[in-house]
Amino acid sequence: MHTLTEENYLKAIFRISQNADVKITPTAIAEALGNNPASVIDMIKKLMEKKLIDYDKREGVKLTDTGLNHAIQIVRKHRLWEVFLLEKLGYNWDEIHAIAEELEHIQDNTLADRLDKFLGFPEYDPHGDPIPKANGKVPKSYSVTLANVKEGQSYRVAAVKDTSSAFLQYLLKLNIGIDTDIKLVEKISFDNSLVISIAGKENTTVSQKFGENILVD
């Protein structure tokens, strides 16, 4: 139906719109996709013609209903494939994202539903991101980060924001995964570093950036 490139634009716009309730600018899309704002303008015109997005300078870019549906279906496939790669093929946490980036574009009407059934209708992917249902409904997603949480209390790791290999490998080294318990021992006011205790073990210090990429429950 749509080209791979168009799908990647829709997905990027969707992702940005999830992050925060800000205006989605051509520049923001360009950054997300790692290409030039001028190219984004070209594609914005094309996607508008196809009625997948609306755009004006005031409002920024917005997905139409059709565009949103497409984006959600792509995200659904991405996250289902991630579950498949981890659970069935035995890949590691940090390897699955890149492969799912390709698999999400496989075109077939019944594929997502079949995969969903085969995997036992999982609600979250291995990074804790909610897997949209067949009807487009998206399970609750987590938004509280370890960096925003009270000192002295324990939390369950519900999801990770950054899915880069670098971050996930670091987590692996620290023995942190989904469902790991983390206690925020202290917040260092100088640079917002976090002193944490992982699964009851001895204290470790991590950066603010680290904390902002861990979503807790």
Add this chain to the structure above:
Amino acid sequence: MHTLTEENYLKAIFRISQNADVKITPTAIAEALGNNPASVIDMIKKLMEKKLIDYDKREGVKLTDTGLNHAIQIVRKHRLWEVFLLEKLGYNWDEIHAIAEELEHIQDNTLADRLDKFLGFPEYDPHGDPIPKANGKVPKSYSVTLANVKEGQSYRVAAVKDTSSAFLQYLLKLNIGIDTDIKLVEKISFDNSLVISIAGKENTTVSQKFGENILVD
């Protein structure tokens, strides 16, 4: 490593080279891919520069060792994915080829091996085509067609040559699948039609073209 288009050329060249020991011409490749001979010439130049094929007018197109390896790996992935789609996701015989055409291009070094293991190291895909092993070895493939076989004898369907939906749906209607027993009752000399008995049932008549696309054992 290579573009999707390049991979499709390698695969087409490989497929043609399997069929028969004939010279592989630009025209033949163009027909296989459904595009123009002029375009094929462009791509031949490119693939020669990349040392994936050799070409001269006398000899036609030949895959180099590197090119052959690439082609085999693509075919391996295609056929493994077909097994997956049929056995794990419950697709029908006639649906899997088209989806596998996309899946075969997913790039990851360990993917084929993991899939192979997950599926229990199958030797043949659902159309009876041999699945190349990790080391590039290809299990025995079948070459005797129902059209070339003696009257009065029974054979096991080992594979199908044509994997188009149209042909596979016809087979489904006739209740023919891999391992079905077919007896060649009579060959009509007028047009080489074949009178056959499927799994011991009453006689049916099929065309020469039909018979040429059934490989038997």
Add this chain to the structure above:
DNA sequence: ATTAAAAATTAGGTTAACCTAATTTTATAA
């Protein structure tokens, strides 16, 4: 051996998706 048909090749053009450089518009801060 000649000629007609088929195949290969060249030349030049198109489209999608990118780019850089220049220009215009909008936002921000003194």
Add this chain to the structure above:
DNA sequence: TTATAAAATTAGGTTAACCTAATTTTTAAT
């Protein structure tokens, strides 16, 4: 409010992979 910076946009160019329409080469048949 006016200058400056940032963002958006336009103009024009590139590359991959296709195309059509010549033209040349090869093959096959008389």
